[in-house]
Amino acid sequence: MLDQADYIARYDKEDVLGIMGKLPEQLAYKFEEVEGYKELGKPANIVLAGVGGSAQPAEFIKTWLGEKLKVPFVIARDYSLPGFVGKDTLVIASSYSGNTEETLSALKEAEQVGAKIVVMASGGKLVEAAKAGGHPAFVLPSAFQPRMAVLYAVKAVATMLEQLGLVEGAVAELESAGEWLAQQNLEQWAGKTPQKENSAKQIASELVGHPVVVYAGPVLAFAAMKWKIAFNENAKNISFYNYFPELNHNEFQGWLNPQKSGLKVVELRSNLDHERVQKRFEVTNQLHSSIFKPIEVNAAGETKLEQLLWVIALGEHVATYLAVLNQVDPMPVDLVEEFKKRLG
Numbered sequence: 001m002l003d004q005a006d007y008i009a010r011y012d013k014e015d016v017l018g019i020m021g022k023l024p025e026q027l028a029y030k031f032e033e034v035e036g037y038k039e040l041g042k043p044a045n046i047v048l049a050g051v052g053g054s055a056q057p058a059e060f061i062k063t064w065l066g067e068k069l070k071v072p073f074v075i076a077r078d079y080s081l082p083g084f085v086g087k088d089t090l091v092i093a094s095s096y097s098g099n100t101e102e103t104l105s106a107l108k109e110a111e112q113v114g115a116k117i118v119v120m121a122s123g124g125k126l127v128e129a130a131k132a133g134g135h136p137a138f139v140l141p142s143a144f145q146p147r148m149a150v151l152y153a154v155k156a157v158a159t160m161l162e163q164l165g166l167v168e169g170a171v172a173e174l175e176s177a178g179e180w181l182a183q184q185n186l187e188q189w190a191g192k193t194p195q196k197e198n199s200a201k202q203i204a205s206e207l208v209g210h211p212v213v214v215y216a217g218p219v220l221a222f223a224a225m226k227w228k229i230a231f232n233e234n235a236k237n238i239s240f241y242n243y244f245p246e247l248n249h250n251e252f253q254g255w256l257n258p259q260k261s262g263l264k265v266v267e268l269r270s271n272l273d274h275e276r277v278q279k280r281f282e283v284t285n286q287l288h289s290s291i292f293k294p295i296e297v298n299a300a301g302e303t304k305l306e307q308l309l310w311v312i313a314l315g316e317h318v319a320t321y322l323a324v325l326n327q328v329d330p331m332p333v334d335l336v337e338e339f340k341k342r343l344g
Contacts, residue, residue, distance in 0.1 A: 001324070001325070002191075002195050002198075002201045002204070002205065002321055002324065002325070003194050003195050003201075005191060005192070007324070008191050008324050011323060011324045011327060011328060011329055011330070012191075012320060012323070012324060012329070012330055012331075013329050013331065014329075014331040016148070016234065016316075016320045016323075016330045016331055017190065017191050017317065017320050019144070019148055020148075020186075020313065020316040020317055020320060021186045021187070021189075021190060023151055023181065023186075023309075023312075023313050023316070024178040024179070024181045024182035024186075025178075026149070026151035026152045026155065026178070027151055027154075027155055027174050027175055027177065027178025027181075027309075028175060028178055028179075029141065029152055029155055031138055031155065031156055031159045033163070034118075034136045034137065034138055035136060036134070036135075036136045037118060037136035037138075037160070037163060037164075038163055038164070040090065040116040040118070040136070040164070041116070041164070042071075042164055042165060042166065043071060043088055043089055043090035043116055043164070044071060044088035044089065045071050045072040045073075045074070045084065045088070045089050045090070046071060046072070046073045046074070046089070046090045046091075046092065047073075047074045047075075047076050047081060047082060047085055047089055047090070047091050047092070048073070048074075048075050048076070048091075048092040048094050048157070049076045049081060049091060049092065049093050049094060049102075049103050049106035049107070049110070050075070050076075050077070050092075050093075050094030050095060050100070050102075050103055051077045051078075051100060051102050051103070052100075052146060052147070053096055053145070053146025053147035053148075053149070053150060053229075054094040054095050054096050054100060054103065054120075054146055054153070055075055055077055055094065056147070056150045056153075056222075056225075056226065056229070057094065057120075057150055057153035057154045057156070057157050058073065058075045058092075058094070058157065059075065059222045059225060060150065060154045060222055060308070061073065061154065061157050061158065061161075062075075062222075063218075063219075063221060063222040063304075063308065064304060064305055064308060065158075065161070065167055065170060068167055069161070069166060069167065070166065071166060076106060077102070078102060078106070079101075079102050079105040079106065080105070080106065080109060081106050081109050081110060081113075081115075085109075085110065085113055085115055086113055086114070086115065087113070087114045087115065087116075088116075089110075089115045089116065090115070090116045090117075090118065090164075091106070091107075091110040091115045091116065091117050091118075092118055092119075092120055092157065092160070093106060093107040093110065093117065093118070093119045093120065093121075093126060093130075093135075094120045094121070094153065095120075095121050095124070095126050096121060096122055096140060096144070096146035096149055096153070097121070097122065097123075097124050097146065098121035098122060098123045098124020098125055098126035098127050098128075099124040099125050099126070100126075101343075103126065104125060104126060104129065107119070107126065107129060111133060117130075117133070117135045118135060118136050118137070118138065118160060119135055119136070119137040119138070120137070120138045120140065120153060120156055120157070121137070121139065121140065122139065122140040122141065122142040122144075122149075123139070123142060127139065138156040138159070138160065140152050140153060140156065145233075145331065145333070147229060147230070147233055148316075150226075151178075151309075154174070155171070155174055158170040158171050158174055159171055173305060174305070177303070177305045177306050177309055178309070180301070180306055180309075181306070181309045181310060181313065184300060184310060186313060189201075189313075189314065189317040199314070200314060200317035200318045200321055201321050203266070203295055203297075203318045204318050204319075204321035204322040204324075204325055205321075205325065206264065206295055207231075207237075207264050207266075207295075207318075207322055208322060208325040208326065210262055210263065210264040211237075211238045211239065211240075211261070211262060211263050211264070212228075212231055212237065212238070212239040212240070212263070212264050212265075212266060213239070213240045213241065213242070213263050213264070213265050213266070214227045214228050214231075214239065214240070214241040214242075214265075214266045214267075214268065215241070215242055215243065215244065215247065215265060215266070215267045215268070215281075215294070216241070216243050216244070216267070216268040216269075216270070217243060217244045217268075217269075217270055217273035217274070217277040217278070217280075217281070218243060218244075218273060218274075218277065219270040219272045219273045219299075219304055219307065219308075220268040220269075220270050220273075220299060220307065220308065220311055221243040222308065223268055223307075223308055223311040223312050223315065224241040224242075224243060224268055225241050226312050226315055226316075227239070227241065227266065227268070227311075227312075227315035227318070227319070228240060228241040230315055230316055230318075230319035230320075231319050231322065233333050233336075234316070234319040234320050234322070234323045234330035235319050235320075235322035235323040235326050235328065235330065236323065236326060236328045237319075237322055237323075237326060244273075244277050244280045244281065244284075245276075245277060245280055248280055248284065252284060252288075255288055255291050255292070256291075259291075263292065264292070264295070265292045265293075265294040265295065266294065266295045266297065267281060267285075267294040267295070267296050267297065268297050268299065268311055269281065269296055269297060269298045269299065270299045270304075270307050271298075271299075272303075272304055272307065297311065297314065299311050
């Protein structure tokens, strides 16, 4: 079925596959200098206030630049901010739509405590609030679902950090990695590439009809989260994720019951993970060999950034093909929208 263009088009009505094939273009996007931003000065700590797809850029940044950042970087997925937030905190109010109620609430709290504030959104009430409050705003390209514009926001946050002197060379590194990703022939996962030559189609075909758990080590932990979210939102498929070494201290034991869970396991492997983490994959699979046989994905790329981008791009294609096999449109998230309506 996945080799039939008309069958894919029946469900992928807005060409999500085409959008995912252009991910490198998001990293080439240029953010001009935002008036008033540099004047905020270096913060003592950073809090990104956002939920869902609008929190994912911070997860990416923490995975990629966590060892280089000289100040704490915290994510607030709530209506409130951590108690330490004050005048020396940079609060990034992040909502792709600009209308996320949790983020708008956090913005008000940041204003009350006199924090340094920058807004990141494609429009909506958040950009209006930035204008009203005199806060600098990084405006993202619109017309996407939040989860499909994460790399635009990653580029924006990297630009913010660099402009305040908190990191060096991050923007250039992102652009270089985007060029590298474009050279990796993303057509290998495109709809026109037959399943026998298309690893994204092959993985989706193994997963259809099953709940999915995605495992990774620290290098690709965010990518595992991104796969999980893409399965949830694109494929409307239940999915979970975890990472080594943490899962060996709890979840590892839980696989004993129920004995027939139906879960499929995908392992995202990086040769950059600590050697002991790599051994944990092997020992875990040996001890659970009678319970599951994982689908192993070995990341391409020489750097952490390249591997993150490559694995994320593959996962977006896999989830979109799984949506087609589940006979659902990968673009809308109708249940999430209905939930928001009922909240009022």
